[in-house]
Amino acid sequence: MKQPLRIAIAGLGTVGAGTVRLLRENAELLARRAGRPLRLVAVSARDRNRARGIDLAGLRWEADARAFAGAADIDVVVELIGGSEGVARELIRAALEQGKHVVTANKALLAHEGVALAKLAEAKGVALAFEAAVAGGIPILKALREGLAANNVKRIYGILNGTCNYVLSTMRESRRDFAEVLSEAQRLGYAEADPSFDIDGIDAAHKLAILAAVAFGTEVNFSGVHVEGIRHVSALDIEFAEELGYRIKLLGLARPTEHGLEQRVHACMVPRSAPIAHVEGVYNAVVVEGDFVGRVMLEGRGAGAEPTASAVVADLLDIAQGRSVTSFAGPASQLKAGVAAPMARHQGAYYVRLMVVDRPGVIADIAAALRDEQVSMEQMIQRGRAPGEAVPVVLTTHNTDEAAMRRALDQIARLDTVREPPRMIRVEAL
Numbered sequence: 390m391k392q393p394l395r396i397a398i399a400g401l402g403t404v405g406a407g408t409v410r411l412l413r414e415n416a417e418l419l420a421r422r423a424g425r426p427l428r429l430v431a432v433s434a435r436d437r438n439r440a441r442g443i444d445l446a447g448l449r450w451e452a453d454a455r456a457f458a459g460a461a462d463i464d465v466v467v468e469l470i471g472g473s474e475g476v477a478r479e480l481i482r483a484a485l486e487q488g489k490h491v492v493t494a495n496k497a498l499l500a501h502e503g504v505a506l507a508k509l510a511e512a513k514g515v516a517l518a519f520e521a522a523v524a525g526g527i528p529i530l531k532a533l534r535e536g537l538a539a540n541n542v543k544r545i546y547g548i549l550n551g552t553c554n555y556v557l558s559t560m561r562e563s564r565r566d567f568a569e570v571l572s573e574a575q576r577l578g579y580a581e582a583d584p585s586f587d588i589d590g591i592d593a594a595h596k597l598a599i600l601a602a603v604a605f606g607t608e609v610n611f612s613g614v615h616v617e618g619i620r621h622v623s624a625l626d627i628e629f630a631e632e633l634g635y636r637i638k639l640l641g642l643a644r645p646t647e648h649g650l651e652q653r654v655h656a657c658m659v660p661r662s663a664p665i666a667h668v669e670g671v672y673n674a675v676v677v678e679g680d681f682v683g684r685v686m687l688e689g690r691g692a693g694a695e696p697t698a699s700a701v702v703a704d705l706l707d708i709a710q711g712r713s714v715t716s717f718a719g720p721a722s723q724l725k726a727g728v729a730a731p732m733a734r735h736q737g738a739y740y741v742r743l744m745v746v747d748r749p750g751v752i753a754d755i756a757a758a759l760r761d762e763q764v765s766m767e768q769m770i771q772r773g774r775a776p777g778e779a780v781p782v783v784l785t786t787h788n789t790d791e792a793a794m795r796r797a798l799d800q801i802a803r804l805d806t807v808r809e810p811p812r813m814i815r816v817e818a819l
């Protein structure tokens with residue numbers, strides 16, 4: 390058997406500890422598949438005395454993970470610390486500079502600096518691999534780079550954040566409101582103490598920016614992602630969605646348009662007939678629409694120790710076998726600039742919920758505002774009658790311009806019969 394692949398792991402939290410366990414438990418299988426042992430040599434974390442439920446016997450402990458970059462007995466540095474600044478970033482840069490392969494799950498860093506780091510890796514003739522950074526255990530980057538590589542991707546979209554999907558699924562199943570379900574998710578460990586990265590769509594946007602770069606051969610353009618979270622989704626909207634034949638999901642979607650690359654993360658009305666509508670709880674899914682293959686959907690666990698370790702170690706296997714792994718779909722130097730399509734140019738259908746005073750003429754005023762902006766209504770539901778009081782009115786539109794829709798909503802919001810700011814959710818044709 391060939392020389393072992395010598396591995397150092399920086400960060401022994403959820404993913405790091407899971408990776409150590411996988412390397413140990415499946416050592417024999419991995420050695421057989423790689424044709425050489427995958428040998429864990431050294432580890433690093435902040436607190437040496439923390440109980441981690443993993444066996445670290447025989448492993449070198451490094452107080453400063455950055456020392457891995459220059460260590461002669463290490464071939465691959467696995468960065469599982471996280472964060473777009475600080476030690477994780479310094480370690481990855483230094484390791485690549487010193488000609489070491491790097492495997493990371495750090496989507497925040499890659500969304501900002503992925504292309505620069507990939508160029509550095511290519512210049513040094515080493516791999517920068519990050520399957521675990523997008524949708525955890527789902528091997529979507531490998532699928533795009535290899536199995537689907539013959540296709541022009543027309544569109545890619547997915548449920549990219551398990552916390553949001555859990556919250557939205559639970560709101561629907563239990564008919565409870567956002568705040569209550571979020572605090573339950575925090576108690577159960579499905580949401581962080583500070584959930585804003587997940588709930589406000591940032592985490593999904595990091596992943597979408599990386600996915601889009603791989604799918605469309607463009608540079609990662611995180612600042613070009615239109616991002617909205619799910620805080621504004623109410624139990625009432627979920628109920629109306631059901632009535633209209635939709636489910637509400639936080640999706641990340643990207644597609645090339647005549648105005649540039651559209652990348653957006655926001656709550657969507659998804660037809661119940663679409664396979665992705667049935668991806669529930671903490672599960673993630675990614676759908677690729679290719680010109681020859683058609684629609685392909687991959688579903689699985691997008692986070693957690695074991696699924697994420699599965700992706701990390703798959704990258705290690707590629708490196709162990711000497712497969713040339715390009716970080717993106719081709720050489721980083723040949724990626725096209727990722728020109729962002731402005732959200733105002735987005736074309737799509739909309740769901741709008743208004744709370745309006747129940748009195749004659751209200752609906753005519755709303756219809757007039759839509760007509761003025763040439764927004765064509767598809768259907769309208771007025772629930773209940775309570776003369777003189779606020780009642781929900783829901784409408785859906787045919788395809789229209791986002792800019793026109795927003796102007797119409799501004800006009801509607803100014804009507805004295807409209808009691809709350811209009812709630813708008815985009816309806817996706819999937």
Ligand SMILES: NC(=O)c1ccc[n+]([C@@H]2O[C@H](COP(=O)([O-])OP(=O)(O)OC[C@H]3O[C@@H](n4cnc5c(N)ncnc54)[C@H](OP(=O)(O)O)[C@@H]3O)[C@@H](O)[C@H]2O)c1
Pocket residue numbers: 399400401402403404405433434435436437439454469470471472476494495496497521522525691692693694697
């Ligand atoms: N959790 C998931 O399911 C998941 C899924 C996909 C991707 N990711 C990504 O994977 C990465 C790790 O996430 P995680 O959830 O495993 O994080 P985590 O549980 O918070 O673990 C972070 C680890 O990094 C260590 N660390 C912090 N600062 C360090 C430093 N200066 N030097 C060395 N080690 C340091 C911590 O040490 P101590 O333990 O001593 O405090 C801890 O072991 C992140 O980039 C995350 O976005 C996570």
